[in-house]
Amino acid sequence: MRGTLFIVAAPSGAGKSSIVNAVLVRDPNICLSISFTSRKPRPGERHAEHYHFVSREEFEGMVAAGDFFEHALVHGDWKGSARQSVEPQLASGKDVLLEIDWQGARQVREKVPDAVSVFILPPSRQALEQRMRNRGQDSEEVIAQRLAAAREEMSHYGEFDFVIVNEDFETAVTEMCSIFIASRVRKDQQVARHSRLITALLADDPGP
Template identity: 85%
Template structure:
């Protein structure tokens, strides 16, 4: 049976990556699709672990070949989710998670209408700003820009199937795991998974 494609999006600072990593550690039935990017690797990043790092020319070639579920130019660099990282796993029955932004999510839903999408919100604007400042990586001007961008991103929460408010981290992880469990228990998937059992139960 074909796996399910999950989409998780959130504004910067909402804790998306931390929640996703915790869920992946708990749920062996789902794997993370590693995105492609044209930017250079940052200190500590490894090819095929954090991203697939390719040249801008190679990324353009992949766009022209139709290799991406979604792609976008982000802060001057290309970023995208490739079919080759997703389709084989789905075909083998493995659930796959895409950690992308709302624009990428819109592109994916147009191509995979049955994808299950989740948007993560922070508990408040103040909490979002505190998390950005806690990183200690950005100036006040950059943080102001990121907060403005976050407001725009959060305005698209209504395009998603589920919304999680990341106020208590462990609760948010539990809620995302519950979404994955509920998705697997949908009637259509259970009928496909347990067709022999259902037939045997109903035979006279």
């Protein structure tokens, strides 16, 4: 049967990547789709592990070729999920997680209405700013731009199926794992997975 597509989005600094990485360690039944981006790697980021880093020209060429499952312009840089990273895995029955922004999530929901989406919120705007500063990777100008964009991003939380407030990291990770587990035992999923069992259980008693 076809796998489930999970979407996780959050404003920059809300702890999305840290939560997702922890969930991937706990849940071996889900794989992460590595996104493409036209931005430069940040310190510690590695190609094909955190992102597929390509030039703006390469990215736009992929867009023109229809290679993306979804793509969006985020903070002046392109980000997107390639079809070859998503569709084959879903078709083979694997669950796939997309770590994207709300714009990409909206595109995905139009193509895959039964995708399960999660939005992560910070516990406060002060905490969000502090997390951005603790990275030590961005200038004051970039931090100001990200804070301004965060409010707009957070206003789209209502478009998602689930909302997690990342106040306590371990709690947030547990909540996300619970969402994934619960989604796999939805009625339609279980009927498809256990159709023979259900048929046998409901069959007329054949007698001795």
